Amino acid sequence: xxxxxxxxxxxxxxxxxxxxxxxxxxxxxxxxxxxxxxxxxxxxxxxxxxxxxxxxxxxxxxxxxxxxxxxxxxxxxxxxxxxxxxxxxxxxxxxxxxxxxxxxxxxxxxxxxxxxxxxxxxxxxxxxxxxxxxxxxxxxxxxxxxxxxxxxxxxxxxxxxxxxxxxxxxxxxxxxxxxxxxxxxxxxxxxxxxxxxxxxxxxxxxxxxxxxxxxxxxxxxxxxxxxxxxxxxxxxxxxxxxxxxxx
Numbered sequence: 001x002x003x004x005x006x007x008x009x010x011x012x013x014x015x016x017x018x019x020x021x022x023x024x025x026x027x028x029x030x031x032x033x034x035x036x037x038x039x040x041x042x043x044x045x046x047x048x049x050x051x052x053x054x055x056x057x058x059x060x061x062x063x064x065x066x067x068x069x070x071x072x073x074x075x076x077x078x079x080x081x082x083x084x085x086x087x088x089x090x091x092x093x094x095x096x097x098x099x100x101x102x103x104x105x106x107x108x109x110x111x112x113x114x115x116x117x118x119x120x121x122x123x124x125x126x127x128x129x130x131x132x133x134x135x136x137x138x139x140x141x142x143x144x145x146x147x148x149x150x151x152x153x154x155x156x157x158x159x160x161x162x163x164x165x166x167x168x169x170x171x172x173x174x175x176x177x178x179x180x181x182x183x184x185x186x187x188x189x190x191x192x193x194x195x196x197x198x199x200x201x202x203x204x205x206x207x208x209x210x211x212x213x214x215x216x217x218x219x220x221x222x223x224x225x226x227x228x229x230x231x232x233x234x235x236x237x238x239x240x241x242x243x244x245x246x247x
Contacts, residue, residue, distance in 0.1 A: 001229040003182045008198075008229065008240045010178060011186060015198045017171045021164055022195045028160045033153035037146065044142045051135040058128040065121045072114045079107035182229065189237055198238040204246035209235035222247045 082104050086097075175183050190197030199208030204218055211234045213221070221241065224230055232239045241247065 001181060001185065002225070002227045003179050003229055005226045005241070007178055007182060008238075009242070010174065011182060011198045011238065012200055012240050012242075014171065014174050014178065014183075014186070015190075015196065017167055017174065018190065018195065018197075021167050021171065024160050024164045024167070028157060028164075031153060031156050033149050033156060036149050037153065040142055040146050040149065044139070044146065047135055047139050047142060051132065051139060054128060054131045054135055058125060058132060061121060061125040061128055065118065065125060068114060068118045068121055072111060072118060075107055075111045075114060079104060079111060082107065185229070186238060193235065193237055196237060198240055199232065199235075200242045201239045201245040201247075202242060203244055206232040206234060206237065206239055208232060208237035208239075211235070218247065221245075 082100055086100055086104065186197040188197075193208070196208050199206055201207075201213070201221065205212050209232060211232075213233075217233050221230055221239070226241065230239045230241075231237065
């Protein structure tokens, strides 16, 4: 393929634009905000599940507390009735009196045990509610962090997209001014060479694969007309001769 050396130099400009566009695409894919959002999303889901569990536990403890307090009230009411009977002198039989006094004492002990149980339940519920408050605060903080990070990601993405669009316009103009067969070869090589289709020959080294050309290869390039497109024998990229090629 024969192409004016000036067009080959412009091919290096095209490669520079493509490299920058590829770098922007990589940057867009690897923005730190993306990873942060993913991590926050995982933690948000974890906190949501923990919060549901904590609220369920609190609800269960609340029912347990209601039942325990009802048991205390039942025993208290029964003890009050017995005490009123005793105070009113409604029991005349010594045997009945002894039984009633024993029952009042038993109820007092039962009431004390139940009240202790209520206190223990209340402590457990207080701990559950403290956990709910802690998880709710964390959930709200995660939501705020997500909102802030998503805004930062949108801003960074918009900036990258704007620059990519600008460079894309420059690339289209530049590629449109180059010979079609040269651009076609360049695109084919670039697709199979990690995005690098053309490289400068500088000081006897291919800047694509970074390999020094052998004396034989250098002599071969030296003997090739300047308008003939040459390829690196090592990486097969288009090799563009520049002022300091070392020829």
